[in-house]
Amino acid sequence: MFKLSVGPIIGHTTTNHTRIFLRGNLKKNNPAFAGIRYRRAGDTDWSNSLFTALTPLRDMSNVIALNNLSSDTQYEYQAGWFTTGSATHSQETLKELPLQWPTEIYRFRTTSSQATTPRSYMVGSCRYLRMTLGIPSLPSKGDKIYSAVYRLAQKSSPPASAFIMTGDQVYVDDMNIVAPDREYKDILSKYRAAFSQPHIQELMASLPTYMILDDHEIEDNWPAKANNDTTLYRNAITAYEIYQASHSPVHELTPDGQPDRTLKHYWYQFSQGDLEWFVTDSRTRRNLSADDRRILDTEQEHSLLEWLINSPARVKFVVTSVMLYPDSKSQDNDAWKGFPEQRLRILETIRHNKIKNVVFITGDVHGSLTCRLRHSQDPDFEVHTLVSSPLCNSAWLPYAKASTFILDRPLMQTPTGDYHLQLTSAVVSQDNFAHMIVGTEQIQVDYYDPNGKVLQSAHIPLHNNLS
Template sequence: MLKPTVGPILGHITTDEARVFLRGKLHESALTFAGIRYRVRGEERWSKGIFAKLDATRDMSDVIVIRGLGHDTDYEYQAGWFNTTNVEHTVKSVHELPLQWPQELYRLRTRSGSAGTPRAYFVGSCRYLRMTAGIPSAPHLGDRIFASITQMAQQAEPPVSAMLMTGDQIYVDDLNFFAPDREFQQILAKYRAAFSQPNISRLMANVSTYMILDDHEIEDNWPKNKRPSDNILYTNAITAYELYQASHSPAFEILHDGRISRNPKHYWYQFTDGDIEWFVTDSRSRRNLSADDRRILDVEQENALCQWLISSPARVKMIVTSVMFFPDAKQDGDDAWAGFPGQRLRLLETIRSHRLKNVIFVSGDVHGSLTSRLTHSEDPDFEVHTIVSSPLCNSRLLPHARRSSFILDQPLVRNDAGEYRQELTGKVISQDNFAHLVIDAERIQVNYHDQEGKLLQSTDIDLR
């Protein structure tokens, strides 16, 4: 067996299941299979292999689901792929082959259902990797920050539960003015290059990774500047997104035979980690820009989000939105929640009227990182926070955001009940960075680190 050409990528993990994405390579006169085997860390005996047949329609990739795991348990696994010229082979018959597995070991840890246990997460967005004629240009620049994240993951206490990548994991439009990529194979090549760099590959093989798209997975400020000819671009970009980002997330259902569904109903999803729950919104592909019903989330998603906010018993509720919920940016603010004030106010009023506590919005997009707090002039019990982490790697052609980039000298919104007032709770980080969140019984500690892992700033959000 050979090492995966992309992956393994450790995706959604529960108390008893884990999803692993991996890719092989096409051989025109042979069948291609990918496989995984696993064992409890420290034991000698391996499980039977779990195999998937790969085909070109999915760019020789698939997601393998490991089921029946023990909760709160450390495992190690191996992953690989191989060709066979015996066209009669199936995922069952290849168990009998004398396979030699790749020697590299990867780790995964299942979730714990216990409440009150401290947990940690990484958050990042906007990873720029320029491609020229299909080849990454200076790829080490877009990959080096992941070496620091991996090193921190190996040493972190409490252990890191997951990495949240909140948008712009690739830039389909990185050369938009000169030679925009629009064809399916061009976009797939960007994913293969971006996700196979050594440091990000090592991180995603050992830390559960959750992703959601933003505009650059399709086109800058999508769909504001959409043209009729962009329908093909959207189809190609979103199909590639499904393969490489959404397929290993909870957005794809597991069928009765253990395989992943090929037809997701939507790209937003939820996952649970003890008494902490995450709702990862799709704030990009379901937008309605019409004047009479302007929405950044479609009706079904807004209803699901509000119902989750009201009914979930989670102690901490984390809402991921690829674009900023607040504060508003002075330039291109209408591409984020500022451009959809009616829907934003409905969400805020839902949180306030139901007296919900410990609601945190997590986002990226703006090429600057910050924490901020929202209060209400007439309701002292209302408090909402935002955590912004961006970028993992900026383009040299684009500036980093600064404090002066945001509207901070006026209320976020007013209505008959009063004013929603905003304030920064730390400095604006104006360089490449990532966030390390530690959530315990009393607070969320937000630690921003630079490319080398050096601590830039630490801010505490007190839980109520």
């Protein structure tokens, strides 16, 4: 067997289940397969091997789900790929092949079944990896921060449950002014390069990753500047589905326990104990028409509001790749500032239903901060946002500063009162990532630089009485 060309990537993981992305290579058009075997850490015997076919249709990649696992347990696994002379193999006949597994052993941990146990998460967005003639330029710069994320995840107490990646994991348009990529093969090449650098590969092989796209997975400020380039969109979104959506909860499981390839939308939900996440697609479902301007489509908004109202979760995290608040002073209207009616509907739903412990997780702006939102006539209303961006900035792009945002007047004014915001941290204006520890009384947020040094800390209070 050969070492994987991309991966393994640990995706959606629960108390008894995980999904693992694997990619091989095309070799003389021979039928290709990827395989996994696993065991509990400390055991000597491996499980029966699991295999999946690799085809050019999915860029020689696939996802294998492991089921019937034990909760809060560390597992070891090996993964690789190989070719055969026949494409008609079954799981049973593949098991009979004399395969020599790659020597590297990877590890992951399933989530705890204890509802109220503290949990921690790594959060980040906007990793710029410049490509020149198809080759990464200074790849170590774009990969360095993942080493710090990995080291912290390994020693985190409580153990890190996931890495939440809120957008711009890949810059399809990194050379947009000079030579924008729009061909499928070029976009796939960027994903392979971005996800196969040594530090991000080490991290994603062990820590469950949850991803959602933003504009640079397609084009800067898409769709406002789309120019009806359907070829670019089709190619970019197909690559996104292969490398980011494939191992996410958006794919339901078939009766045999493997991910169904049917894909209705990109937004999804997942839960861990008494914490729940709603990861929105705030990019591809936009409506820019003047009579019904919205950043989330009708179905997604309805699902989000229904979840906010009815979910019994103690803490509800809403991921949006662009900022809900504070608003930027810029005039591009790419974030929620440009969709005030829908933003107000969401905030008013939270306020009228007295929903507590709602935290918006976001990135995009190349600056990090925490911020609290309150209402002038409703002392019970309070929501928070945590912004983490960028993992690696481009030399061409500025960092956000406090002066970037509108902080001296209400976010929104309504007949029943005004929404006022207040920064609860300084604005980090350098490459960084966030470590979030969710306890019983508060969320501790620590921002780290690419060397693993703490830049600043903040705390988000939690309300224990949810009645």
